[in-house]
Amino acid sequence: MSKKYIHGYSHQEQQRLVKQAQYWRDKVLLRDLNLFPTENLLEIGCGTGAVLGIILDSFPHLKVAGIDLESTQIECAKHYLNTLGFDNNIDLRVGDAIQLPWPDASFDHVYAIWFLEHVSNPKAILEEAYRVLKPGGRITVTETDYETHLIWPDSPDYQYLLQSYREMFLYADGNPCIGRILGPLLTSVGFREVTNIPWAFYNFGNTEDQDLEKLVEYMHSCIQPTLMEMTRKLGKDSQRLEAGLEFFRNLTNQPECAAALTIYRASGKR
Numbered sequence: 491m492s493k494k495y496i497h498g499y500s501h502q503e504q505q506r507l508v509k510q511a512q513y514w515r516d517k518v519l520l521r522d523l524n525l526f527p528t529e530n531l532l533e534i535g536c537g538t539g540a541v542l543g544i545i546l547d548s549f550p551h552l553k554v555a556g557i558d559l560e561s562t563q564i565e566c567a568k569h570y571l572n573t574l575g576f577d578n579n580i581d582l583r584v585g586d587a588i589q590l591p592w593p594d595a596s597f598d599h600v601y602a603i604w605f606l607e608h609v610s611n612p613k614a615i616l617e618e619a620y621r622v623l624k625p626g627g628r629i630t631v632t633e634t635d636y637e638t639h640l641i642w643p644d645s646p647d648y649q650y651l652l653q654s655y656r657e658m659f660l661y662a663d664g665n666p667c668i669g670r671i672l673g674p675l676l677t678s679v680g681f682r683e684v685t686n687i688p689w690a691f692y693n694f695g696n697t698e699d700q701d702l703e704k705l706v707e708y709m710h711s712c713i714q715p716t717l718m719e720m721t722r723k724l725g726k727d728s729q730r731l732e733a734g735l736e737f738f739r740n741l742t743n744q745p746e747c748a749a750a751l752t753i754y755r756a757s758g759k760r
Contacts, residue, residue: 495560495608496658496716504538504566506711511540513708518632518689518753519544519603527551529598534587534619535605539567545601546576555581555597557590587615595624603632606672610663616679623760629681631756633669638690638752639709643744650727651734654720655713661723669754681758689755694748695741703742705749710739 497503511519519541525531529552533542536556546552558564561584568582585591588611600619606612619629636656641648659666673686693702714735720726741747 494662496662496664496719497712498715499560499562500715503715504563506715507538508540508543508570509711510708511544513704515544517691518755520548521689522755523630525549525552525599529553530555530596531599531601532556532590532592532597532619532622534590534600534602534615535608536567536582537563539571539582541601541603542567542580543571543574543576546571547574550576555583555592557583557585557587559584559586588618590618590622592622594621595627596622598624598627600627600629602630604634606631607633607659607666607668608662608664612665612668612675613679616675616681620679620681620760625760627760629676629758629760631672631676632753633672633756634666634751634753635669635688636666638750640750641738641741642746642748645734645737647730647734648737649734650730651713651738654724654726654731655716657724658716658720669752672754672756676756676758681760684756684758686754686756688752690750690752692748692750695744695746702747702749705751706738706741709749709751710735713738 527549531545531552531554533556536542536558539556542554542556546554556567564582564584571577571580583591600623606615609615623629639652656666673684676684691705693705695702717731717735720731721728741749
């Protein structure tokens, strides 16, 4: 599927994934997500169970399953969901999304978020999602387009950092811009009634809601742990990377400042 998940599997990364899910809970994860209590949902690339925890909190009667290639993630997911009290009817498995270990027509809904950006063959994974969905079942896929991450004021060092971050996805056989092609991918494997909607998030400084500070904190938490790998694997200039990250971290200290990011939500019916 890919050389390696670019963020790694450390305890710090597992905690970051939980915070990430909480940050995007209402903005993205649950947005326009309509599920029936009797449905059976599979999350592909479930990681630490952070997203499943959010979904179950809003739809506690769902029957859910999750799969991840990394065994430590599944162990973390089992523990995390147990601490939330969601230890019943959860089928968590270690496995490859290109060969899902469930029979045809097993699920009413397949959910995947910030997963396809890390894989080399997203079409094969979507074909498997199509196979395990029941006729009439739906898929919901969410990804970021990292070329849409813009800031003001800008910095050559930050652009160097951001380009390096995108190159990390490519190095690991992923795609940092996959959000823009989710619709065509779903259509190509047979999904019907396909939509691919961009959700733009734009925040600026000097406001009382502190949304810009929260967005900066979120993006910083994503990029910062990959700096060493950018230097080691891509041969990037560590001083420029650090300078770019420091500029971004202090963005809100500028008298006029803003940041933007676009996330795509695609869905379709089997």
